[in-house]
Amino acid sequence: MSGTPATPSEALPETPPEIPLPIPAPGSEGGPTPLNPPVVSTAAPPSTGAVGRRRVPRAHSLATHLRATALLLVLTLLVSGFAYPAFVTAVAQVLEPETANGSLLHYPNGTVAGSALIAQNTSAPYLFWSRPSLTDYNTTLGADTPPGPTDPALAQLLNETLNYTREYGNFTVNASIPFWFVGPSASSIDPDLTPESILVQIPRVSEASNLSISFLTSFVNAHIQTSILPYVGVAYVDVLRLDLALLPLEGR
Amino acid sequence: MALELQSFWDVVVLLGLALAIAPWFGAYLGRVYMDRPLPGDAVLTRIESGIYRILGTSPRRSMPAREYMLALLLVNGGMLLFLFFFFFDQANLPLNPTLVPNMSWDLAFHSAASFTTNTDFTHFTNESQISFGSIVLAWQLALFLSAATGLAVMAAMIRGFVRKDGTIGNFYVDIVRTIVRVLLPISVVGALVFVLLGVPETWTATVVAHPLTGGTQTIYLGPVASYNAITLLGTNGGGWYSANMASPLANPSAVSDLFAIFIMLLIPFAAPFAFAQIIRRRGEAWPFVGTVLIVLVIAFGLFVAFQAVNNPALASVSGLGPQTNGYPVGQETRFSLPEASLFQVVSVYGNVGANNMAIGSISPVSQMVLLFGMFTQSTPGGEGTGFAMLLMFAVLAIFVGGLMVGRTPEYLGKKIETAHIKWAALALLIHPATILLPFVVAVAGGYVQIDGATLPATAHNFTSVLYEFTSESANNGSALSTSAFNDTTPFFNVTGALVMLIGRFVPIWAMLKVGDLFSKQEALPPSTGTLRTASGTFTIYLTLFLIITSALLFLPVLAMGPLAQIVGGA
Numbered sequence: 001m002s003g004t005p006a007t008p009s010e011a012l013p014e015t016p017p018e019i020p021l022p023i024p025a026p027g028s029e030g031g032p033t034p035l036n037p038p039v040v041s042t043a044a045p046p047s048t049g050a051v052g053r054r055r056v057p058r059a060h061s062l063a064t065h066l067r068a069t070a071l072l073l074v075l076t077l078l079v080s081g082f083a084y085p086a087f088v089t090a091v092a093q094v095l096e097p098e099t100a101n102g103s104l105l106h107y108p109n110g111t112v113a114g115s116a117l118i119a120q121n122t123s124a125p126y127l128f129w130s131r132p133s134l135t136d137y138n139t140t141l142g143a144d145t146p147p148g149p150t151d152p153a154l155a156q157l158l159n160e161t162l163n164y165t166r167e168y169g170n171f172t173v174n175a176s177i178p179f180w181f182v183g184p185s186a187s188s189i190d191p192d193l194t195p196e197s198i199l200v201q202i203p204r205v206s207e208a209s210n211l212s213i214s215f216l217t218s219f220v221n222a223h224i225q226t227s228i229l230p231y232v233g234v235a236y237v238d239v240l241r242l243d244l245a246l247l248p249l250e251g252r
Numbered sequence: 253m254a255l256e257l258q259s260f261w262d263v264v265v266l267l268g269l270a271l272a273i274a275p276w277f278g279a280y281l282g283r284v285y286m287d288r289p290l291p292g293d294a295v296l297t298r299i300e301s302g303i304y305r306i307l308g309t310s311p312r313r314s315m316p317a318r319e320y321m322l323a324l325l326l327v328n329g330g331m332l333l334f335l336f337f338f339f340f341d342q343a344n345l346p347l348n349p350t351l352v353p354n355m356s357w358d359l360a361f362h363s364a365a366s367f368t369t370n371t372d373f374t375h376f377t378n379e380s381q382i383s384f385g386s387i388v389l390a391w392q393l394a395l396f397l398s399a400a401t402g403l404a405v406m407a408a409m410i411r412g413f414v415r416k417d418g419t420i421g422n423f424y425v426d427i428v429r430t431i432v433r434v435l436l437p438i439s440v441v442g443a444l445v446f447v448l449l450g451v452p453e454t455w456t457a458t459v460v461a462h463p464l465t466g467g468t469q470t471i472y473l474g475p476v477a478s479y480n481a482i483t484l485l486g487t488n489g490g491g492w493y494s495a496n497m498a499s500p501l502a503n504p505s506a507v508s509d510l511f512a513i514f515i516m517l518l519i520p521f522a523a524p525f526a527f528a529q530i531i532r533r534r535g536e537a538w539p540f541v542g543t544v545l546i547v548l549v550i551a552f553g554l555f556v557a558f559q560a561v562n563n564p565a566l567a568s569v570s571g572l573g574p575q576t577n578g579y580p581v582g583q584e585t586r587f588s589l590p591e592a593s594l595f596q597v598v599s600v601y602g603n604v605g606a607n608n609m610a611i612g613s614i615s616p617v618s619q620m621v622l623l624f625g626m627f628t629q630s631t632p633g634g635e636g637t638g639f640a641m642l643l644m645f646a647v648l649a650i651f652v653g654g655l656m657v658g659r660t661p662e663y664l665g666k667k668i669e670t671a672h673i674k675w676a677a678l679a680l681l682i683h684p685a686t687i688l689l690p691f692v693v694a695v696a697g698g699y700v701q702i703d704g705a706t707l708p709a710t711a712h713n714f715t716s717v718l719y720e721f722t723s724e725s726a727n728n729g730s731a732l733s734t735s736a737f738n739d740t741t742p743f744f745n746v747t748g749a750l751v752m753l754i755g756r757f758v759p760i761w762a763m764l765k766v767g768d769l770f771s772k773q774e775a776l777p778p779s780t781g782t783l784r785t786a787s788g789t790f791t792i793y794l795t796l797f798l799i800i801t802s803a804l805l806f807l808p809v810l811a812m813g814p815l816a817q818i819v820g821g822a
Binding site for chain 2 (some may be wrong): 064085087102114118131140150176185227229231
């Protein structure tokens with residue numbers, strides 16, 4: 001380390017007292033080290049300050065190790081399994097009860113309609129459709145992964161979704177279908193869609209309800225969400241929030 | 253879609269922030285492991301002394317490597333047994349409101365090994381196969397203890413550089429101090445931030461919803477925010493939901509995604525500075541920070557670049573709009589491409605293994621980028637063990653470099669001898685051994701099946717199996733694809749569990765052994781023949797050494813999987 005300003009000035013005062021070893025270091029190079037070398041009882045560990053006044057404890061026996069292990073596991077379990085989640089839950093329920101309970105959305109009569117953070121099957125003509133789901137929005141099935149990028153099954157899956165969407169979606173002829181509207185998501189319950197994937201559905205919703213295209217366009221635009229921080233995230237629409245707001249307007 | 257430059261601003265600012273606090277937090281970490289005065293001592297020291305008294309140990313009792321390893325194996329073995337029996341009998345144990353059945357013995361073994369080794373690779377569907385109690389009581393214990401074990405190993409190995417008495421610390425004290433001073437306080441704050449960003453935190457397990465088009469939908473809830481915080485901070489990477497951090501409940505917005513990246517980077521970025529604090533040479537942190545940053549930035553750049561191009565395999569799908577974001581298949585709407593990509597790269601390179609996208613659907617080059625991060629295991633790698641592995645690479649690099657230029661191979665005044673190299677090489681070589689041997693057995697033995705039929709040997713199937721064992725051996729936990737082949741068979745459960753256990757504890761023993769060897773050596777004063785390690789030259793050399801070593805070890809198998817996929821497109 002010649003010529004290197006290696007020692008930081010701030011750390012200098014903390015240099016622990018160097019304890020000279022009374023006898024050479026234990027164990028020869030490469031040779032087996034005894035489990036509890038006798039040197040330990042004579043050479044104090046250098047890290048603590050109050051060396052010398054109190055006697056250094058003796059090496060742990062196997063019984064001590066077993067006892068310490070069992071107690072450490074129990075203590076950690078009490079913290080990790082009870083104290084920690086219970087404390088955070090208690091604070092969270094006071095701090096932000098709505099999101100802490102799953103961002104639930106309700107019907108006017110109070111019944112739970114769903115969560116703003118979970119997509120559900122909304123493929124009725126008078127509703128805006130969610131992103132397709134490989135698990136059919138069944139949360140108990142978890143998430144299913146789409147076929148690999150070079151797998152022919154992927155193109156086949158997209159073609160099928162595309163054909164279904166074209167057949168029942170009542171889109172304007174020749175409208176190109178946004179990729180996000182037919183591509184499967186990672187979670188299988190992605191609750192959001194890009195604004196263009198919502199806007200392309202307006203002709204169908206307009207025909208199935210009594211609402212005009214211009215009204216629906218401004219309605220959708222009012223529901224586009226952006227991030228709370230600038231330059232973060234993308235613009236998107238939460239489909240369930242949108243549909244729940246749409247229902248009373250349609251008189252349903 | 254052309255990537256707009258402004259969509260990179262947030263991830264660049266985030267990386268800068270994580271780097272900016274790393275020296276401060278690293279110094280804090282170093283003081284934790286050297287028993288120096290810290291903020292909060294007035295209360296916490298008393299709590300810690302109480303715990304030591306209950307455990308029957310004392311910080312003044314420093315252990316030699318063998319005893320340290322014994323304590324480590326006892327604690328981890330006890331945890332493994334506890335988890336195994338909990339999962340095996342979870343139907344009858346407390347907190348099972350969703351009436352989940354017991355796990356089979358092989359699945360319970362795989363899961364217990366997976367959580368104990370900080371891997372958190374799951375062969376089950378969380379929503380239907382693991383009970384609420386199994387997650388909160390059993391799994392969450394491993395989230396804390398496996399992370400603390402990794403940091404303890406790092407601290408013990410580093411202590412070898414500053415000790416001469418043949419001891420490397422007290423394992424129990426390291427665990428207690430890691431949990432009390434690092435994991436628990438940061439997790440509490442992190443969990444509350446996650447709650448503010450929209451993540452659920454409740455003891456209600458399920459809510460039944462009535463969707464607009466009829467039927468019912470079960471909404472799975474729980475203390476997800478507190479789970480998220482420790483799973484990311486501890487580089488565990490398991491998910492409350494099977495969609496992991498792609499699940500909108502666990503990761504509701506781009507802001508929560510960025511916050512998750514920040515938490516994942518906290519300890520890995522701080523580790524080199526903790527090292528510098530312990531050895532009291534501040535300059536020695538930078539070669540490691542530099543190496544990690546160079547590898548991470550290159551990986552991120554490649555990942556984004558190849559995610560942003562259109563997938564040629566989808567050119568045949570007609571009537572589709574432009575593939576904005578390159579590969580939107582398996583991506584979530586709410587993240588921009590750089591945000592989603594940085595999360596995925598940091599998660600895999602930091603051996604967290606959390607996913608916020610379906611990585612089985614990303615471009616083949618991006619898949620290879622992720623595989624490479626698990627080959628190095630150290631840029632920045634898992635909690636504690638990642639940095640310890642980087643130190644192993646440094647020991648090897650200094651030895652090889654010393655031979656090339658005829659200098660004495662020594663590091664921080666301690667001579668690197670045959671024994672050090674043997675142990676460092678063991679830690680390095682156990683990795684390809686535990687990946688390639690089971691890979692060959694699985695493929696050649698016809699174990700790669702789906703619905704009872706053996707899969708054709710396509711490049712993508714090769715990649716999936718290779719990724720499975722690489723993820724397990726590196727204690728990473730990300731899965732390429734849950735549907736590529738059936739990995740819940742007894743063969744993959746048992747083999748996978750063994751791969752994870754060997755891939756975890758053999759390198760840990762080697763790391764402790766190297767720390768042990770150093771702890772018995774006197775530090776020599778620097779001479780003219782000493783290689784200067786706190787230098788840009790050494791940084792570049794270490795980076796190249798690490799990349800070339802990892803690439804050479806795995807090139808043949810890459811050629812069969814991802815490279816063939818890139819070239820042949822099948």
